[in-house]
Amino acid sequence: MPAPAGDHITLTVDGRPVSAPAGDFSLLTLLREHLGIREVKDGCSPQGQCGACTVLVDGAARVACVTPARRMAGRRITTLAGLDPARREAWADAFCATGASQCGFCTPGIILRLESLSRRSPGADPSGPLSAHLCRCTGWQTILEAARAVEEGAHVPGGSRDFAAAARRAAIEGGGSQVAGPHVACGEGGFADDSAPPDALVAVPAPDGGWALGETLAEARQAAGAAEGRRSTLRPTPPLEVPPGAWDRTLQTCWSEPAYLELDASWCAPPDPLATGGACGAKARSDAPAVARRLAEETGRPVRVLYSRPDATRLGPKRPPVAGGANADGSGRLAVARTPGIVEAVAAVAPGLEVIETDVAGPPTSAEPRAAGVLEALALLAGARGTADAVRLPGGGVATAHVGEVISVEVDCGHLLDEVVLRSYCIGAAHMAYSLVTSEAIATDDSGAVADLTVRSFGVVPASRTPPVDVRIVDSDGEPVNGSDAVFVAVAAATWLAMGCPPVWPTDRRS
Ligand code: FES
Ligand code: FES
Known part of the structure; x- marks a missing residue:
């Protein structure tokens, strides 16, 4: 809805004076949708919980998605694109x-x-x-x-x-x-939604399972009429029972959200859609590219498809929950929410476990998220043995881990190619495993619908509670293969053992 004539604000954005309608929208919408500044990201708007939209307002860091644009009259906004070039390059x-x-x-x-912290409290x-x-x-x-x-x-x-x-x-x-x-650190890693044509129709998921279209993102979301995502007061609960038997160790897990930060997005000006993948497999089956292509063909216009955080949480596949019992000799039974490919994935690493696929009301699941089922099976067996041995995944590297004050990891995955990147992925995998075992889960209601739709309700362990990770990489001339998935599994098992193998994950949820 255009603002009444004269109902405008002026502000400074990255050193340039800007005039904008004084409408009821956020600073994030002004920067990203109206001004096309794509360095400012949207990971959860308008939840204000992920920090991806942070900008400087008169030099102070502020999340733009919960900042009304109209309150920015006369203020000085700095995005990463407008940061002093020498500082931007240094960062x-x-x-x-x-x-x-x-x-x-x-x-x-x-x-x-x-940058804001460095200016205000150097050395903090x-x-x-x-x-x-x-x-x-x-x-x-x-x-x-x-x-x-x-x-x-x-x-x-x-x-x-x-x-x-x-x-x-x-x-x-x-x-x-x-x-x-x-350039990747400057937010220029090639995210699909950043390059969508400005004249593209926008499509967002509608509550009835269809798609709502609009000329702008705001218009499409208004047409969808989707309710804002909230966090429930329900406690995450393991949905499966441990199969009967006399077991040395048992484990039950809850539904958990892959929680990738970049939301599902795609755009298509026929013939081929552009989408961003990655997310350690969690977005492998996103329907955004196919929908963008279909709607572009039907409308004859470029179409931009974009999920919100609640959309991604409701529609995106979860890591399947499990409940199992195992013995030190490697035998056991593992109930798993019915998920294509999960039986084969577990059988390949834990042939002594009988996998029982079970129908359970809940969100969609997938075997694609990193080591789904495999991690839980190998952790259960490590718990039954009482020791975390080296983890070797099919087609991947070998990793060992020990968890104490420090998470210590050793990995051998062929030629390094780039030590900085390999170390980074191993540290990230260690954090993800530690977070999964100790903290991550989402609640579902009686019908199995996801009840926790905010990004902070997934239980991802924050920076201040993440133990240091020490990575030792074996230098090898072998064919380079994935190493961080083995690190992920090894750290999960070592974390559980270090905590004394409580029978339910997450073991130490605080948020
Ligand atoms: S998009 Fe604003 S905090 Fe997540
Ligand atoms: S979410 Fe931080 S680098 Fe990907």
Whole structure:
């Protein structure tokens, strides 16, 4: 709805005076949708919980998706694109040199938070302020290393590595094609929604299972009439019972959300849609590209498809819950929510476990999220044995882990290709495993519908509660294979053992 004539505000964005309608929309909408500044990301708007949309308002970090645009009259807004070029380069190079940016979706907001902290409280520990942010890839440690490097004035040039080799290692670890280089830290990693044509029709999921269309994102979301996502008061509960038997060890898990930060997005100006993959397999079956193509063909217009956080949480596949019992000799029974491919995946690593697929009311599941079923089976067997042995996954590397004050990891996965990237993915996998075992779960209601629709309700462990991770990489000339999935499994088993194998995951949920 256009604002009445004269009902405008003026503000400064990245050094330029801007006039905008004084409408009822957020600063994020103004920056991203009206001004086309794609360095500012949307991971959960309007929840204000992921930090991806963080910008500087008169020099202070603020999440743009919960900031009304009309209150910004006369204020000075700085996005990463408008940061002093020397500072922007220092941050980008430091993030690249330490491996602090994998997909890079969270990074522009994090850099602006760190920049604000550095100006106001030089030398302050960034762990607390970083709790305003979520990063699903890196596991925080490398971000803290990058912050320290910039704070100490140690400008590490980012352009001297073989970024083709780095991208190859990233693709092996993350799944799908990946890019590497300082530009990734600036939010320029090639996200599908960032390059959607400005004149594209926008399509969003509608509550009836169809798609709502609009000329703008706001119009499409209004047409969809979808309710805002909220967090429930329900407690996550394991939906499956442990199969009967006399077991040395039992384990029950809940539904858990892959929680990738970049939401499902695609756009299509026929014939071929563009979409972003990765997310350690969690977005492998997103319907966004096929829908963009179909709607573009039907309407004869470019179409941009975009999920909101509640859409991704309701519609995206979950890691299937399990309930199992096992003995030290490797025998046991594992009930798993019925999921295509899960029986074969578990049988390949744990032939002594009988897998019982079980129909259970709940959200869609997939065997695609990182080591789904495999991690739970191998952790259960490690718990039954009372020791975490080396993990070797089919077609992948070998990893061992020990969890104490520090998470110590050793991995052998062939030629390094790029040590920074490999270390980064191993640290990220260690964090993801620690977080899954101790904290991650979502509640469902009696009908099996997901009840927790906010990004903070998934239980991802924040920066300030993540143990340091020490990674030792075996230098080898072998064919490069995935190493971080084995690290993920090894750290999960070692974490559970370190906690004394409580029978239900998550073991220590605090949020
Ligand atoms: S998009 Fe604003 S905090 Fe997540
Ligand atoms: S690098 Fe942080 S979410 Fe991917």
